[in-house]
Amino acid sequence: MAKRTRIIEGTWNCTSCDTRAILARHRSCPHCNNPREETGKESEFDFGEVDAVSGKSLREGVTDAKALSAAAAGADWFCDYCGASNRGDTPICRNCRAKRSATSRALAEEPDEPIGAPHPPPAPFAARGSGRKWLYVGLGLLACFGTCMYWGSRTHGVTGQVTTTEWTRTVHRETFQRVTREGWRNELSSTLPRMPVNGMGEVAGVENIRNCFPRQRGTRQVADGTERVCKTKTRQVKCGTTEKCKRKKMGNGYMKEVCEDVPKYCSKRYEDCDTRTRYRSEPVFDLSCTYDTYAWKEVDRRVESGRDSAPRWPELRPGSLDRLLREEKYAVRIDYEDSGAKEHVYEPKSESEFLSWKRGQSVPLQVNNFGSVNILAGNAVR
Template identity: 55%
Template sequence: MSKRIRIIEGTWNCSSCDTKGIPARHKRCPKCNNPRELTDQESEFDFGETDAKTGRSLREGVTDTQTLELAQAGADWFCAYCGASNRGDQVLCKQCNAERTQDARALQEQALPGPRPRPAPPKGASKKSPLPRVLMVLGGGLFFCCFGTMIYGVWMTQTQDYPGQIVGTEWKRTLLQERFSPVTLQGWQDELSPQPPRMPVNGEGEAAGVQNIRDCVSSRRGSRQVANGTHRVCRTKTRRKACGTEEQCETRDKGNGFREEVCKDVTRYCDESYEDCRNETRYRDEPVYARRCSYDTYQWKEVARRETSGRDGEPPRWPELAVTPEDRLKREEQYTLHIEYGAPERKQAPLELKTEQEFLAWKKGQSVSVTATHGGDIKQILPR
C-alpha cells in the first residue's frame, strides 16, 4: 500500500497593509515589508478547502527545493523582544538580531492570569433567544415540584408520639360451615383413575375419589403442528464486499505555515444485494381429540354462615352452629380499637389487632400514648 506525501503551503494576511493570501514562505509582507507578528490575523494560516470524501487538499503541493527546505525547518518562533516571526532553525531574530530565548507566544500565555475572555460575537449575530432561560425556569420549577412531592411523601411516613384515649372497641366473629358434598365433574378419560371416596371425620382425613365414569364423548383437546411439505423461500439480503480502492489522506501541521499530507489507497467496500434461498418446512395445525367423561366425586361446599359481633366491653364469643362429623368449620375473627389522639386538634383512627388476647388488654376510656404517622396511620399504642 504505497504512500504519497505532499507539502501544502498555507497563507496569512497582513494586518499592517491588509494584504491577503501571503504564502507562508514569506516571513515579511511582500507589500509593506512588515514581519509576520503574533496577532490573530497574522499567526493563523489558511490552507484552503479539502475534499470531503478523501480529505485531500485542493491546493497544489509544494515542489521547489527551497520551499520544501523551509517546510522542514521546524515550527516558527516569535521573537520575545520584537515579536517578529522566524524560521524554526534560526537562532537569531532576523528582525532585531536578538537571540532566541523564549517564544513570545509562551510569554503571552503566561501573562494571562486566568481563563481567556470569551470572544465577542460576530457582527450581525442575532441576540440570544430567551427560550433557554424559559426552559431553565420551567425545568427548575419541575425539579422543585418533584423534590417537594418527594419530601412531602417522606414527611407523611414519619412518626410522632401523641397523648390519646381509646374511645371505642369492636369485635366480629364468623363461623363458616362446609360439608363434603357429592358433585359431578368432567375430565379427560386418560387422567381419570377410579378410586373410592373417603369421608372426613371431624372435618379431616377426606379423599374426593373418582367414581362412576360415564358418558364419554370425543372432544377437541387442543392442536399440534404437523409437517405439510416444503416450500422454497428466498429473502433479499445485503453484504459488504471489496469493490476497488479509494484514496484517504491525513495531514499534520508543521507549525510554520506548512502541512504534511500523507495519502494512501485503502480498500473500498460496497453493499451488495443477493438472494438467500432455502427450502423450509411448512406446518399446519392439526386438531387433537380425546375422550371427555363425566364422573362422580366430592367437594367442600359452604352450607351455612353465622356471625356475631359486639362493642365497648362486651366479651367476644363465637356464634352457635350445629355440625355433623362430615362437616368442617372455618373461623374468622376481627378486633378493632378506635383511638382518639392529638392536641389541640383531635384525630380519630382505627387500630386492627390480630388476637383476642391483645384485644382484651384494652378498655374503652383508657388513656394511651399513640405513635402515628403524619398521614394518620397508627403504628403503636402504649398504656399511659
C-alpha cells in the same frame, strides 16, 4: 495506491490592529507592520474547514515557490529579544538582527493524523448551549426529586386517641356431599369414597364412571412437507475507492496534507434462504367421562360484628358430614390532629392483640410529610 501531497497555508490574526485572516507567508501585519509573535495567539493558525467524509482541506493548495520554500524551512522560532517570528532555517532575527540562541522558543510540529480522521469542525455555540441546557434541566429535575423524597421521608411525632374498636367474625358451614364431575378416562380410577369424621379424614373417591365420548383434548404438530424460508440480509462489499486524507501542521503556518484512495465498501442486500420442514396442527381426541365424587360445598354461614366489645363467634352447629371454617377481622380507629383532623385505621392480627386496645386510649404516632403513619410501641413501630 498513489499518494497526493499538498501544502495548505494557514492564516493568523493581528492583535495590534485586529486585522484578520492574514496569510502565514506574512510575518508582519500588512496593515500595521506589527511582527507576528508567539503571544496573543498570533501563532495559532487557522487552516479552515475540512470535508467530513474524506478529511480533505477545503482550501486550495499552495503553488507559489516562495510559500513552498517557507513551508519547507522547518518550524518557526521566536526571538528572545523582540519576540518576532523567524523562518526555521535562518539564524538571525529578521526584525532586530539578534542571533538565534539555544533558548529561543520554536513552534512544535504536530503528529500526523490518521487517514480518514479529520478534525471535526467546532460545534456551533447554539448546539453546545442546547446540550448544556438539557443537562442542566436533567440535573435540576434530579435535584428536585431528591429534595422531594428527603422532605417526604421526614417524620414527626403526634399523639392520637382510639375512638372505636371494631370486630367481625364469620363462620362457614360446609358439607361433604355427592357431586358430578367430568374427567379424562385415562386419569380416572374407581375409588370408594370415605366420609369425614369431625370434619377430617375424607376421601373424595371416584364412582359410577359413565357417558364416555371422544372430545378434543389438545393439538399436535405433524410434519407436512417442506418449505423454502428466506430472510433479507445485508453485507459489506467493495464498491470502488474513496479519497481519505491526513494532515500534519508544520509549525510555521503551513500544513502538509497527504491524500490517497482507499477501498470503499457499500451495503448490499441479499436473500438468505433455507429449506425447512413445514408443520400443520392436528386435533388430539381422548375419552371424556362423567363420574360421581364428593366435595366440600358451603351450605350456610353466620356473621357477627361489634364495637368496643369482646369478640365472639356466631352460633352454628355442624352435622355429621359438616365442617366449620372461621375467619375474623379486627380494626382500631385512631383520630389525630396533623394540619387538620385525620384518622388512622390499624388492623390487629389476633384476638389477643385486639383486646389490648381500649376506647379513649392515647397512642403515640410517627407521621411523615407524605402522610404515612406508624404506631410507636416502645422503640419499635407497627
